[in-house]
Amino acid sequence: TQLLEQSPQFLSIQEGENLTVYCNSSSVFSSLQWYRQEPGEGPVLLVTVVTGGEVKKLKRLTFQFGDARKDSSLHITAAQPGDTGLYLCAGAWYYGNKLVFGAGTILRVKS
Amino acid sequence: ETGVTQTPRHLVMGMTNKKSLKCEQHLGHNAMYWYKQSAKKPLELMFVYNFKEQTENNSVPSRFSPECPNSSHLFLHLHTLQPEDSALYLCASSQQGTGETDTQYFGPGTRLTVL
Secondary structure (H helix, E strand, C coil), X not given: CCCCEEXXXXXXXXXXXXXXXXXXXXXXXXXXXXXXXXXXXXXXXXXXXXXXXXXXXXXXXXXXXXXXCCEEEEXXXXXXXXXXXXXXXXXXXXXXXXXXECCCEEEEEEC | CCCEEEECCEEEECXXXXXXXXXXXXXXXXXXXXXXXCCCCCCEEEEEEECCEEEEECCCCCCEEEEEXXXXXXXXXXXXXXXXXXXXXXXXXXXXCCCCCCCCEECCCEEEEEC
């Protein structure tokens, strides 16, 4: 059983469509991070959410941290082919410096 | 460019070979990490070093041996690996003890294939 469940595992959409990726857990985290990883590269941090209920926007990307700090979502508006990649969520505990990662969502945006 | 470099980027080795992966961070961080990334599985934390001291060994087989000579460099020594060890090995670094959230910065990874 994974501590962080991401859904969907794979998403293939047309350019211009909207999409939402979910990250769920039964554990409470001090913060949650979203990363994007392209083939042959390491994950690159997109955003860190810290406060329960927090919403952060990064251009067409909207990130939300659940009120109970157990779940998060990533919404992309008007997806572009450049958004294609593996999206990873990672939860941080209150103590120590360990992150627990979800298995990721592979997004493919077709032009 | 995240400030974390890894060499080599690709490595093919036999099960009897000995090789080493190298990671260097140029961010002035005090913590470094090794992760293993296999297809369709979450990133697996292998080792954590804080201030050059190993603080986490996540039940990693002894055929993987980490070394952290200083806060900027991290090595992963490999010997007598198995084909199931083939994966992308990622290095990351972070700054701990400043009250900030645990943001980790990743290198590009080494794609390892064990024949």
